[in-house]
Amino acid sequence: MEKKNLDWSNLGFNYQVTDQRYVSNWKDGSWDEGRLISDPIIPVSECAGIMQYCQEIFEGLKAYTWEDGSIVTFRPDMNAERMIDSAERMEMPAFPKERFLEAVDAVVKANAAWVPPYGSGASLYLRPYMFASGPVIGVKPSDEYQFRLFCTPVGPYFKGGAKPITICVSDYDRAAPNGTGHIKAGLNYAMSLHAHVTAHAAGYDENMYLDAATRTYVEETGGANFLFVTKDGTLVSPKSPSILPSITRRSIMYLAEHMLNMKVEHRPVKFAELKEFAEAGLCGTAAVISPVGRVVAKDEIISFPSGMEQMGAVLQKIYDTITGIQSGRIEGPEGWIRKIC
Secondary structure: OOOOOOOHHHOOOOOOOOOOEEEEEEEOOEEOOOEEEOOOOOOOOOOEHHHHHOOEEEOOEEEEEOOOOOEEEEOHHHHHHHHHHHHHHOOOOOOOHHHHHHHHHHHHHHOHHHOOOOOOOOEEEEEEEEEEOOEOOOOOOOOOEEEEEEEEEEOOOOOOOOOOEEEEEOOOOOOOOOOOOOOOEHHHHHHHHHHHHHHHHOOOOEEEOEOOOOOOEEOEOOOOEEEEEEOOOOEEEEOOOOOOOOHHHHHHHHHHHHOOOOOEEEEOOEHHHHHHEEEEEEEEOOOEEEEEEEEEEOOEEEEOOOOOOOOOHHHHHHHHHHHHHHHOOOOOOOOOEEEOO
């Protein structure tokens, strides 16, 4: 299929309306058959549960064009499973895993002309989401829901390469120990916006949230998990029941251990440990890995030995491995790549 006439190499990380999106409605205890539609506008009741009580969950994943012209997605089954977990916590009906994967396939096929070509550095970002569509005035779960999935072509998150960023320890808490930090609900991100804007206004690129109970352990940022590398080359990721289980982070930890023969640790990480690490980074779907060069607290500045010029050698090797799998240059573990067309 002929690609759209876009300047693929200069795409930003922004939304563009594409040709088709998928929609399915849940009513009277079951999902309808679902369909592709062209209209990007959502008509919704003024009293819909999403408008009144923020009952909403979402996911994010990407499709890539390989050198042979085939189009693939990276571990969409993991997104389907995490969305089921999110739905359970938010008292929403689960969208079945196979239906989720079929919706991903259908949207990518219908918008194949929008999947950036191989070598452009760009990809097709997919956003599955579900919200309460039925009217709710009392505080309770809705009786009706809508699952939707749209896509948009996006450029690399960092143009010109990923440069190490400076982050600050936030004065705000992201999630309570028994709250919703472990699920991908829009309300978590809404609550992080003020802290994000405040950090930017102070000259920082991102926040580091500490645990709300004791403020001694590292949690995550508003939208990414942390990675640390010890001076002896061990990869460490913070563990907490209020951290979102990032699919990118889980994939990185597996690859580091089983393909790169690294020692890995997924455990609670005290903020006091940071000065002992050699490298630091953030990981997520959008940027894959963002290197961190410096962390600023009220009375302390921690500068990692990897510096502020480029990604550390260990994280760079991991980044090259996972992006190599996503782009087809490296063969990954069985079942990680879903070929669509």
